[in-house]
Amino acid sequence: MNASRKPAIPTSAFAPIPPQTTRRGFVLSSALAMAALGLGCTRRSEAAAGATDAAAGTAPATVPIVEFSNAGKRLKTVRVSKLAKSDAAWRAQLSPLAYTVTRHAGTERAFTGPLLAEHRKGVFRCICCDTALYDSATKFESGTGWPSFWQPIARENVVEDRDRSFGMLRTAISCARCDAHLGHVFDDGPKPTGLRYCMNSVALRFAAAAA
Numbered sequence: 001m002n003a004s005r006k007p008a009i010p011t012s013a014f015a016p017i018p019p020q021t022t023r024r025g026f027v028l029s030s031a032l033a034m035a036a037l038g039l040g041c042t043r044r045s046e047a048a049a050g051a052t053d054a055a056a057g058t059a060p061a062t063v064p065i066v067e068f069s070n071a072g073k074r075l076k077t078v079r080v081s082k083l084a085k086s087d088a089a090w091r092a093q094l095s096p097l098a099y100t101v102t103r104h105a106g107t108e109r110a111f112t113g114p115l116l117a118e119h120r121k122g123v124f125r126c127i128c129c130d131t132a133l134y135d136s137a138t139k140f141e142s143g144t145g146w147p148s149f150w151q152p153i154a155r156e157n158v159v160e161d162r163d164r165s166f167g168m169l170r171t172a173i174s175c176a177r178c179d180a181h182l183g184h185v186f187d188d189g190p191k192p193t194g195l196r197y198c199m200n201s202v203a204l205r206f207a208a209a210a211a
Contacts, residue, residue: 060084063176066154068132070123071209077156083129083178090128098127098202102180105165105172106200110145113201122208123153124199129178131157133204134197142189142196147204149197150189160185173197 060081067075085093090103100106115124124134124147134149142148152158156176163172163184173182182203189196 064156065131065177066156068123068135068153069209070207071121072123072135072137072153074154080177085178094127095202101200102128102182102203105163105181108146108200108202112145113147115147115201115204115206116145118147118206120206120208122206124149124204125207126175126178126180126182127203127205128180129175130205131175131177133157133175133182134199136206140190142198144196144198146183147199147201148189149199150191150193150195152197158182173199 062079062081064077064079066077069075087103091099094102097106097108101108118136119139120136122136123132124136124139125132132153135153138149138151138153140148140150152173159174159176159179161172161174163170170184170186173185174180175182180203181200183197183199186196186198187194
């Protein structure tokens, strides 16, 4: 997703390694491949850092999260540990597309997400950790092909980061608890905020309010 409202399709970070003719060439090729992987993928997430901490036996970082009912009622603010899982665990939990989007900052194709036409009353939660992210009352039709909201359900529940990928400067949005990439925010939204939180459907789970 970008400011021109065309989907940004990330390219692969992997490239063929040149033929390995010597030990020195092998070492150099391996180093270059790892550097390319580091540049092509997203930044090391705080959740990944938490997984490393857990493996080392140290306590993961904690963050404040505001809890909400499925009807959008604010319940309480709690302090919880960052959700830390291994890459294998995320792969096992998520669909291939949800894994690519949330754990490696991918983007689903426009007009393909299952939540694009979801207009029932309820709350949109993180597909990875179930944190409440958006109230259905703030969802609007942006015409971009991705679910759009004019504000998050609580500032504490999302994190903003500068994203300089694809030669652009954008503001990426991620889940505060598990660091899942959700989408981007732009300044061309409706009142009262003038913002458009452009989210990937596969990064969200819709929880309908009780009838």
